[in-house]
Amino acid sequence: xxxxxxxxxxxxxxxxxxxxxxxxxxxxxxxxxxxxxxxxxxxxxxxxxxxxxxxxxxxxxxxxxxxxxxxxxxxxxxxxxxxxxxxxxxxxxxxxx
Numbered sequence: 305x306x307x308x309x310x311x312x313x314x315x316x317x318x319x320x321x322x323x324x325x326x327x328x329x330x331x332x333x334x335x336x337x338x339x340x341x342x343x344x345x346x347x348x349x350x351x352x353x354x355x356x357x358x359x360x361x362x363x364x365x366x367x368x369x370x371x372x373x374x375x376x377x378x379x380x381x382x383x384x385x386x387x388x389x390x391x392x393x394x395x396x397x398x399x400x401x
Contacts, residue, residue, distance in 0.1 A: 310400060311343040330357050331391055345370060345400035351393075358386035358393035370398040 315336040319326045326333045332352015339345035350361060362382050366372050369381030384395035 309343045310338045310346045313338055313346055328352065330354070332394075339398060339400070342400070345398050348397045348399065350395045350397075352391050353386075353393040353395060354390040355386050355388075355393060358384060358395055361395040362386060366397050368399060370400065 313336060315326055315334070318336050319334075326335065328334050328350060330350070330352045332350065335349040335351065337347050337349070339347055353361065362384060363380055364382065365377070366381035367377075371379050371383065372381030375381075382395050382397045384393065386393050
């Protein structure tokens with residue numbers, strides 16, 4: 305939230321800088337990408353989710369996310385479809401301004 309422009313950010317840079325793998329415990333990956341329509345925002349995607357895991361992420365409150373802030377806390381801030389087979393669901397959470 306303290307950066308004005310995330311356009312140079314990517315998953316390789318971030319995960320390497322913090323010494324963390326992009327693999328998640330759900331069998332997929334964490335990915336980071338800049339919102340192409342707004343370089344002041346970045347999107348965290350969580351892949352490889354089962355239907356249940358996906359639904360849990362969709363309903364969890366992501367209090368620093370754009371969606372949560374814009375809805376005055378009425379929306380979780382996460383988006384995605386949880387209708388794919390196990391291990392094939394993805395959730396996106398947008399942060400920034």
